[in-house]
Amino acid sequence: xxxxxPILGVAALSAAALVLAACGGxxxxxxxxxxxxxxxxxxxxxxxxxxxxxxxxxxAGDFAEGTTMAELAEAGTIRVGTKFDQPLFGxxxxxGTPEGFDVEIAKIIAEGLGIxxxxxxxxxxxxxIREEVLETDQVDMVVATYTINDERRERITFAxxxxxxxxxxxxxxxxxxEITGPDSLSDESIRVCSVEGSTxxxxxREYLAxxxxxxxxxxxxxxxxxxxxxxxxxxxxxxxxxxxxxxxxPEEFAIAGETFTEExxxxxxxxxxxxxxxxxxxxxxxxxxxxxxxxxxxxxxGAIEGSEEPVLPEPDPCS
Amino acid sequence: xxxxxxxxxxAPGPKAIRRSRLLSVVSVVVFVVLLGLALLRLYxxxxxxxxxxxxxxxxxxxxxxxxxxxxxxxxxxxxxxxVLAIAFSLVIGTLITTSRLMLGRTSRLPLVLLIEIxxxxxxxxxxxxxxxxxxAVGVDLSNLWYLVIGLVLYNCVVIAEILRAxxxxxxxxxxxxxxxIGLTRxxxxxxxxxxxxxxxxxxxxxxxxxxxxxxxxLAYFVLTGPEELLRIARQLRNFFDNPVQIYLLVxxxxxxxxxxxxxxxxxxxxxxxxxxxxAPDAEPDLAENADQIVxxxxxxxxxxxxxxxxxxxxxxxxxxxx
Amino acid sequence: xxxxxxxxxLFVAGFFRSLEIIAYTLVGCLVLGSLLAxxxxxxxxxxxxxxxxYVGIVRNSPLTVMLFVTAFVLPELGFNAPFFWxxxxxxxxYTAGFVCEAVRSGINSVPPGQAEAARxxxxxxxxxxxxxxxxxxxxxxxxxxxxxxxxxxxxxxxVGVFGVGxxxxxxxxxxxxxQGFAITWVLIGVWLxxxxxxxxxxxxxxxxxxxxAIVR
Numbered sequence: 001x002x003x004x005x006p007i008l009g010v011a012a013l014s015a016a017a018l019v020l021a022a023c024g025g026x027x028x029x030x031x032x033x034x035x036x037x038x039x040x041x042x043x044x045x046x047x048x049x050x051x052x053x054x055x056x057x058x059x060a061g062d063f064a065e066g067t068t069m070a071e072l073a074e075a076g077t078i079r080v081g082t083k084f085d086q087p088l089f090g091x092x093x094x095x096g097t098p099e100g101f102d103v104e105i106a107k108i109i110a111e112g113l114g115i116x117x118x119x120x121x122x123x124x125x126x127x128x129i130r131e132e133v134l135e136t137d138q139v140d141m142v143v144a145t146y147t148i149n150d151e152r153r154e155r156i157t158f159a160x161x162x163x164x165x166x167x168x169x170x171x172x173x174x175x176x177x178e179i180t181g182p183d184s185l186s187d188e189s190i191r192v193c194s195v196e197g198s199t200x201x202x203x204x205r206e207y208l209a210x211x212x213x214x215x216x217x218x219x220x221x222x223x224x225x226x227x228x229x230x231x232x233x234x235x236x237x238x239x240x241x242x243x244x245x246x247x248x249x250p251e252e253f254a255i256a257g258e259t260f261t262e263e264x265x266x267x268x269x270x271x272x273x274x275x276x277x278x279x280x281x282x283x284x285x286x287x288x289x290x291x292x293x294x295x296x297x298x299x300x301x302g303a304i305e306g307s308e309e310p311v312l313p314e315p316d317p318c319s
Numbered sequence: 320x321x322x323x324x325x326x327x328x329x330a331p332g333p334k335a336i337r338r339s340r341l342l343s344v345v346s347v348v349v350f351v352v353l354l355g356l357a358l359l360r361l362y363x364x365x366x367x368x369x370x371x372x373x374x375x376x377x378x379x380x381x382x383x384x385x386x387x388x389x390x391x392x393x394x395x396x397x398x399x400x401x402v403l404a405i406a407f408s409l410v411i412g413t414l415i416t417t418s419r420l421m422l423g424r425t426s427r428l429p430l431v432l433l434i435e436i437x438x439x440x441x442x443x444x445x446x447x448x449x450x451x452x453x454x455a456v457g458v459d460l461s462n463l464w465y466l467v468i469g470l471v472l473y474n475c476v477v478i479a480e481i482l483r484a485x486x487x488x489x490x491x492x493x494x495x496x497x498x499x500i501g502l503t504r505x506x507x508x509x510x511x512x513x514x515x516x517x518x519x520x521x522x523x524x525x526x527x528x529x530x531x532x533x534x535x536x537l538a539y540f541v542l543t544g545p546e547e548l549l550r551i552a553r554q555l556r557n558f559f560d561n562p563v564q565i566y567l568l569v570x571x572x573x574x575x576x577x578x579x580x581x582x583x584x585x586x587x588x589x590x591x592x593x594x595x596x597x598a599p600d601a602e603p604d605l606a607e608n609a610d611q612i613v614x615x616x617x618x619x620x621x622x623x624x625x626x627x628x629x630x631x632x633x634x635x636x637x638x639x640x641x
Numbered sequence: 642x643x644x645x646x647x648x649x650x651l652f653v654a655g656f657f658r659s660l661e662i663i664a665y666t667l668v669g670c671l672v673l674g675s676l677l678a679x680x681x682x683x684x685x686x687x688x689x690x691x692x693x694x695y696v697g698i699v700r701n702s703p704l705t706v707m708l709f710v711t712a713f714v715l716p717e718l719g720f721n722a723p724f725f726w727x728x729x730x731x732x733x734x735y736t737a738g739f740v741c742e743a744v745r746s747g748i749n750s751v752p753p754g755q756a757e758a759a760r761x762x763x764x765x766x767x768x769x770x771x772x773x774x775x776x777x778x779x780x781x782x783x784x785x786x787x788x789x790x791x792x793x794x795x796x797x798x799x800v801g802v803f804g805v806g807x808x809x810x811x812x813x814x815x816x817x818x819x820q821g822f823a824i825t826w827v828l829i830g831v832w833l834x835x836x837x838x839x840x841x842x843x844x845x846x847x848x849x850x851x852x853x854a855i856v857r
Contacts, residue, residue, distance in 0.1 A: 081543075085557045092554040094385040096392070096546065123543050124550075128814065133543065136454030193804075196815070215724060215804045218540065221557045222713070226804065229716035231724065248560065331684065342685045350691065360718050436832075439791075439839035441798035444810060444831055451817055451824050533703035540705075540802045541814070549705060563717055566709045570702045577701035 068269075068276040072140060073113045080106045081125030081133050081142040081268075085219040087244030088301040089145050098122050101240075102143040102265075104296030105162055105284075109141070109267065112283035126218050128197025131155045134268055141280075142268035145241060147199040148316065157273055158266030159280035161313045162293075165238035166259025167200045170245060172227060173254045179234060181257030182207040191215060193223035193232040200237040203261055220245070228252060238263050240301055247304035264313060277318035288312040361563065371561040375568050386555060393551030394572065400463060400547060401532045404470035405478075408531075409524070411471065412478030413513065419479070420486065420508045434476045443537045445472045450542040462544030469538075470531055481523050485516030518591055525584035529577045536573075548572060645826045648816060655812035656834045662729055662797045662808060663838065669733035670793065674740020681745050684766065692741065699738030704796055707735045712803040724804035732800050736793040743789050747782030748774055780853045787846035794838050809834040 063070035072078050082102050083090035089100040107117045125133055125144050133139045134156045145165070148158045171179050178184070185192060188209045194201035196216040208214060215232055217223055223235045224245050235242065239259050246253045269276050287293040293312055294302075301307055331339060361367065374382040415434065419427050437445070446469030453465065460468075489512060497507035517524075536549040544550070552569045556562050645652070680692035699707070711731035712724060722730075751774050759773040801808035813831035817824050 084554055091557060094382060094389065094555075094558060096389055096551070096554060125543060129543060132451070132454075132817075137459065138454060138543070216806055217804060218802065219553070219557075221553065222804070225562050225713050226716070229713070230721050231712075231716045231804070335684070339684050343687045346685060346687045346691070350687070357718055364717060366717070435840065435843075436836060439795075439836045439843065440832060441795035441810070441835055443798045444813075444828075444835060447810070447813070448828055448832075452828060455824050529701065533701075536703040536705040537799065540799070549703075562709075562713050566706060566714065570698075570706045570710075573703060573706060574698060574701040578697070581701070 064275075067279075068140070068273055069113055069279050072115065076115060077119045077121060078110050078113065078115050078141070079121045079123060079139040080110070081123045081130065081139040082106065082144045083126070083219075084122075084124040085126075085221045086145060086241055087248055088240065088304065089244070090143075091244075092124075098124075099300070101163070101297060101300040102145060104300055105267070106141070106143040108287045108292055108296065109143075109280055109283050112279070112286075126197070127195045128218070130197075130268060134270055137270070140269070141276075144268075145238060146266055146268050147238075147263040148266040149199060152268075153319075156268045156271050157277050157319065158268060158316065159277040159318065160266035160284065160315060161264035162267065162284055163240075163265040163310055164313055165240050165263040165265060167203055167236060167261040167263060168239045168242060168259045169256040170227070170235045170242040170253050171233065171256045172230075173250070173252055175233070176254045176256040179256045182236075182260050184256075185209075185213070185234065188213060190234060191232040192234045192236055193217065193226055194236050195220055195223065198237065199263060200261075204236050224253075240307065243304060243307060244301070264316075266316075274318045281315040281318065284312060284315070366563050371559070371564050374559060375555075375561075375564055389551050389555060390548070390568075390572070392546055393548035394576070396463065396545045397532060397535045397547040398576070400466050400470065400535045400538075400545065401528060403463075403467045404474060404531050405524075405528050407467065407471045408474035408478045408527075411475035412482060415475065415479035416482040416486065416516075417505070417508055417513065419483065420512070421505050434479065437472060437476045438480075440473070442470065442473045442534050443541065445469045446537055447541040448472070450538075462538070462542050465542055466535065466538040466545060466547075470534060473534075474527065474531060477527060478524065481520050481527065482513065482516050485520035485523075486512045488519060489515055521591060522584040522588040525580060525587060529580045529584075532577055532580065533573065643826075644816060645830045648812075648830075651812050651816070652809070652830045652834060655807060655809040655831075656837070659797055659801075659808040659810075659834065660838065662725075662732065662800055662805070663794050665729045666732045666736060666793060666797065667790065669729065670736035670740050673733060673737035675744055677737055677741035678744035678748065679770070681741060682748055682770070696738045696741055699735055700742075704732070704735050704799055707731050708799065708803045724806075728800035728803050728805040731803070732793065732796060735796070736789065739789040739792070740786065743785040744778070744782055746785060747778035747780075750781040751777045783846065783850045783853055787843075787850065790846070791839055791842055794842065795835065798835070 063073055082098050083100075084092040084098050086100065086102075089102045090098045091100055092098050103122075106120065110117065110120050123133065123139050125139070125142055127144075130142050130144055130146055131152060134142055142156075146152075146158075147165075148161055152158070169179060169182065169185075179190065182204065184190070185204070185207045186209050190213060192204060192208065192213050193215045194204060196218060201214070201216055205211065205214065215223075215226065217226075220235070220237065220241065223232065226232045227235050234256070235245075239255070242253075242255055246255060267280050269280070284293065287296075288311075294309060297310055302309060369377075373380040374386050377383060415430065419430055419434075422430065446466060449469040449472065450462070450465040453460065453468070486508075493511055493515065494507050497511040498504070502510070535547045538545065538547055539549045539553065548569060552565050556565045559565070677692045677695060680688040681696075683689060708728065708731040711727045711734065715722075715727060715730075748770075755777060756769055756774055759769040764773065797808065798810040801811040805811070809831050813827050816827045
């Protein structure tokens with residue numbers, strides 16, 4: 001299923017090296033290797049290594065024939081969709097590999113399958129396409145600040161939740177006294193930015209006087225740029241996402257008001273794959289017990305001021 | 320600067336020279352003032368702080384190699400997608416042109432209709448189509464191929480039209496001679512007309528490559544990959560939080576790459592006209608100077624797509640070859 | 642099919658939104674493009690250089706980069722406007738470069754004898770350009786300008802993703818992300834919308850072209 005990737009990766013390596021050579025400087029080669037390693041040498045390296053690592057969920061060989069877990073463990077690689085533009089949850093680093101809490105959660109699940117983090121193939125999945133990439137089998141799971149709701153449940157299955165977020169507002173620093181919560185948004189001159197296809201973008205509509213107040217972009221980065229240069233006045237999405245942006249530029253942005261929704265984040269998988277869903281829930285529970293869940297939080301989103309250490313929520317029934 | 324424009328006005332007299340100098344000075348001053356204001360504003364916004372620029376432009380910066388590794392990846396995928404797209408477009412475009420030339424007036428109608436539909440559709444919609452529709456019906460490819468397919472859907476008909484204009488620009492005697500020596504219609508098209516049309520249209524084809532290179536950047540909005548230049552730029556932008564600098568860099572890279580390709584087109588044109596020198600139908604105006612290439616392409620695909628002039632009535636009339 | 646019928650009003654609104662973008666851009670790019678073309682053929686070297694530099698930049702960089710500049714860099718410079726107008730501005734600035742080239746190639750297509758004759762009867766630069774060269778140039782400008790305009794109409798699809806929204810393609814992306822597999826009909830709706838703009842324009846331009854064509 002993923003045999004083509006390594007070839008592309010190798011091609012990328014040689015070409016990147018070529019381009020770098022042309023751009024002057026051998027000092028780029030290390031980076032090029034990293035790039036290739038990130039996307040490249042996935043398959044076939046070490047199916048064997050995974051076995052012992054996860055006592056709770058059982059080794060790679062223990063999965064029942066025909067389950068997604070068995071298939072993935074057999075392949076030794078997993079395709080994960082996540083955000084590439086969200087500080088603390090999923091943000092691409094300089095090598096193009098995402099980092100953050102979602103990424104750590106995905107690694108925990110992969111480890112449960114006996115797949116090492118080097119063998120995870122990351123795909124950028126902006127809000128609007130998360131159901132689609134699962135339906136069309138472009139990824140095996142989506143861990144991307146993905147709010148569980150019934151509308152989405154019609155198209156995919158959610159494991160988890162693994163985190164409870166809540167929607168709130170972010171404004172330019174100093175303006176949090178004028179905009180204190182969603183009720184302040186009924187003034188038609190206030191322009192609000194969110195991301196196309198996201199839950200917050202739908203939630204906020206009921207507070208707005210007119211749809212024209214709402215600007216939608218593909219990713220939050222653009223909303224943040226627009227807030228910075230006065231093209232919009234408010235960016236709205238989940239508190240933790242906004243906290244990430246505030247922590248990056250505390251002198252520029254501030255959170256306005258309290259959270260006004262509950263957004264349980266789940267792991268999106270193919271619709272109807274109950275066994276995989278249950279496996280993910282068990283793996284998460286085991287990770288909490290072992291402390292790796294909290295560790296994942298503390299090494300990412302937990303690093304910023306104002307964030308609270310989460311307790312793994314009770315899982316929803318798999319369906 | 321070149322002969323045809325200077326014909327518009329006399330050799331300037333003392334008064335005209337004075338006026339022209341005045342205008343020159345005024346326009347330069349206006350330009351410099353506007354640029355200065357923009358830079359000042361950027362400066363006030365803190366856009367000239369070194370750490371916004373150095374990872375991108377300063378080789379001594381510790382992040383510089385990693386950044387350029389990523390940019391190298393971006394340039395690679397952009398060029399790879401463009402080259403694959405033009406290669407497939409060429410093959411399919413040739414097939415379309417050949418069948419169009421060989422089919423009768425009525426039997427080619429469906430083909431003409433298809434060409435018109437594809438040409439009338441935005442490329443981004445075709446990429447959207449290939450990226451969303453194909454996976455939905457079970458075609459499992461990598462994102463690079465969805466992008467390539469989207470680009471090919473559009474560009475194959477554009478190239479077909481370029482080739483048809485090339486064939487139409489050939490002297491009628493070429494096909495008559497072919498038929499006269501007993502070749503069939505298809506043999507005439509394949510062995511006499513198309514090879515000449517390719518050569519005639521090589522510059523226009525290279526210019527189309529420039530258009531395709533630019534269009535790879537549309538993938539960002541509708542697909543999850545590949546990691547072409549614009550996608551890389553946005554990842555870097557999210558990492559460094561320096562949109563002004565990163566877009567400046569991306570614009571420079573695109574302009575460099577495309578200028579090189581345009582140069583290649585001019586070079587190809589010159590080579591061709593040299594090798595054809597003496598042939599009665601050599602196009603004297605094509606390779607005269609670099610500016611002319613601009614005329615040639617804006618006539619064919621001022622942007623995306625050959626001019627409407629390659630339509631039925633008089634394809635030779637404004638074909639890029641004249 | 643249902644999705645097309647149920648959301649028909651959305652498609653219609655999207656269609657008119659796209660037309661709106663196109664209409665404003667059309668006016669803007671013709672004016673700006675002609676100005677640039679005049680600069681390019683003018684006897685003032687800095688203006689010539691500015692115009693040709695501008696055209697070089699626009700032709701070689703993607704529309705997306707231009708739209709990034711208008712939607713994100715201009716506001717950074719303190720130039721705040723609704724995204725709709727920034728999008729129209731971006732498309733205008735981009736298309737004007739191509740209009741300039743189309744017009745200039747038209748001017749170049751007028752036989753030099755015409756301008757020489759005009760000058761020898763004592764017409765000034767402005768008169769030569771305005772009364773002799775341009776009227777003839779416009780005829781040979783029609784075909785390339787037509788293709789530039791049609792390309793602009795198609796390019797208007799890209800404007801929607803820069804915070805403008807509500808245009809045909811945005812309606813399509815919004816409906817597909819809401820409904821998943823209804824993709825086929827959504828696409829057909831979007832597709833028909835654009836064809837309803839580009840095909841008639843193509844036919845109209847072909848008719849104009851026939852009408853103004855000069856037999857040489």
